[in-house]
Amino acid sequence: MEWSDEQRSFVAAVREFCSREAGTRAQRQELTDGGREPHSPELYRKLADLGWLGLSLPEEFGGGGAGMVELCLFLEETARAMAPIGGFTTSIITAAAYERFGSPEQKKLILSGVARGVIEAIAMSEPEAGSDVANLSCRAERRGDEFVVNGQKTWCSNAHLAEHILLVARTSGRAGDHTGLTMFLVPTSTPGLTITGIETMGGREVNDLYFTDCVLPADAVVGEIDQGWRQLMAGLNMERLILASVMLGTAQRAFDDVVDYVKNRRQFRRPIGAFQVIRHRLADLATEIECARLLVYTTAGQVDRAPGTVLPRETSMAKLKATETARRVALDAMQMMGGYGYATEFDMERLVRSSVVSTVYGGTSEIQREIIAKTYGLTEQLQ
Incomplete structure (x- = not known):
């Protein structure tokens, strides 16, 4: 591929950083508790200080305003270096949803947080709905000015590290319908939400989420009610x-x-x-x-x-x-x-x-x- 001088300099800077901070197996073992934690908060903070975690986010939220090519270069290089920043992928994917559909307040909270090094996660899969996203049954029921969430999510990457969960829940219709899904911003400290880790070959990466009468305010909706499927596709x-x-x-x-x-x-x-x-x-x-x-x-x-x-x-x-x-x-x-x-x-x-x-x-x-x-x-x- 042909890269601009700026892109080549950026890749060289990322490569030098990774080599210095996590270039040896001994360094990576120390950063990850012997390989058991795919994410190192210490290394992540250093990347945030350099401004790289907000690389593709708008400048008004502390980002760099770069494009998809630059983001791919950063991801390829850090993965090649085996840099333990497992929380980044879910954070930047989630941030993009808020950038497209979030309210001004939600954008400020999430996008500026991701640029500073806050971890975010998204919850879609359920025990009976993996590839078949339309089969979601975790329900958010409207009660006055609030929504009450009940149900289970599974395989939620980095939920145990996250400050917020972008929840995709059913607000109308029945399991099997693509319509009737809605996105919600859920702080991980919300009463009624329980996060339980799932042990995997990769260490502590994914989680079960249990929602029991979990109450969310109306302004927790991200985008439009019942338009979650369209928003996911975007x-x-x-x-x-x-x-x-x-x-x-x-x-x-x-x-x-x-x-x-x-x-x-x-x-x-x-x-x-x-x-x-x-x-x-x-x-x-x-x-x-x-x-x-x-x-x-x-x-x-x-x-x-x-x-x-x-x-x-x-x-x-x-x-x-x-x-x-x-x-x-x-x-x-x-x-x-x-x-x-x-x-x-x-x-x-x-x-x-x-x-x-x-x-x-x-x-x-x-x-x-x-x-x-x-x-x-x-x-x-x-x-």
């Missing part, structure tokens, strides 16, 4: 490109690490990278990474040129390609490293875990394929 460009950029950086890191390994690991009196079977596998992986990179940044450029346009085909392709590529690269790299790729004292096993789950969150690979197919007029005909 944010797909950013969400998919954010996830694609993170996995692009993850794929590059796995590739860089395995190349370094095969150049130094000797078997049968020569480096294993000298064997044709290894060389050709790595050539294929490098090609796939570059294909993913071109797709991600071409799509990001389209978003910057037409910010209000939803690009379901292109963004789904970018998310599908980047996450599937990251998974393939990490799994192949683990095999080429043998037992060292499997051992927890090396980074590769972490890269494998994060890349495998990337094909599930934010819309599974199967859902992305369905979306792409529909843009070509290919739909299943129900009998």
